[in-house]
Amino acid sequence: xxxxxxxxxxxxxxxxxxxxxxxxxxxxxxxxxxxxxxxxxxxxxxxxxxxxxxxxxxxxxxxxxxxxxxxxxxxxxxxxxxxxxxxxxxxxxxxxxxxxxxxxxxxxxxxxxxxx
Numbered sequence: 001x002x003x004x005x006x007x008x009x010x011x012x013x014x015x016x017x018x019x020x021x022x023x024x025x026x027x028x029x030x031x032x033x034x035x036x037x038x039x040x041x042x043x044x045x046x047x048x049x050x051x052x053x054x055x056x057x058x059x060x061x062x063x064x065x066x067x068x069x070x071x072x073x074x075x076x077x078x079x080x081x082x083x084x085x086x087x088x089x090x091x092x093x094x095x096x097x098x099x100x101x102x103x104x105x106x107x108x109x110x111x112x113x114x115x116x
Contacts, residue, residue: 005102006075008082014094017061017115018054021065022092025052025061026084033077043067043076043109067109075101075108083111 029050032038043065050063059063065076079099086097094114101108 004116006078006082006108007102008079008102009100010088010095012094014025016055017092017094017113018058019087019092021052021054021058021061022087022113023084025050025063026080026087028052029063030077030084032078033073038073040074041072041075042069043071044109048076050061050082054115062114063111063116064114065109065111068100068107071099071108079109079111082114 033048046066048065048067049102054061054063062081065071065079077098078094078101095112097111097113098107099109099111100113
């Protein structure tokens with residue numbers, strides 16, 4: 001899917017998360033976004049959720065996206081790619097991130113990485 005330029009605004013940093021499961025979750029989400037047979041247009045769901053179970057008793061990692069009306073699967077791919085880069089460079093922590101597509105000039109959605 002075509003990627004665009006996005007401005008990602010990270011905030012609400014929280015607890016540390018285990019690196020390998022976080023990367024597994026994000027890579028699995030990217031694989032589904034790119035190869036999952038989704039219509040290339042707008043995301044019609046109110047929320048898109050990817051999960052990964054942690055070791056017994058450690059909970060579940062969640063990556064969720066709350067898209068605005070104009071968010072497409074290509075925009076979502078761009079956002080998750082940016083989240084992967086953030087996690088590789090900085091740290092594996094819980095956070096929220098607003099996704100603003102530069103060509104649209106407004107917020108396209110909000111993603112959350114957390115553990116439940």
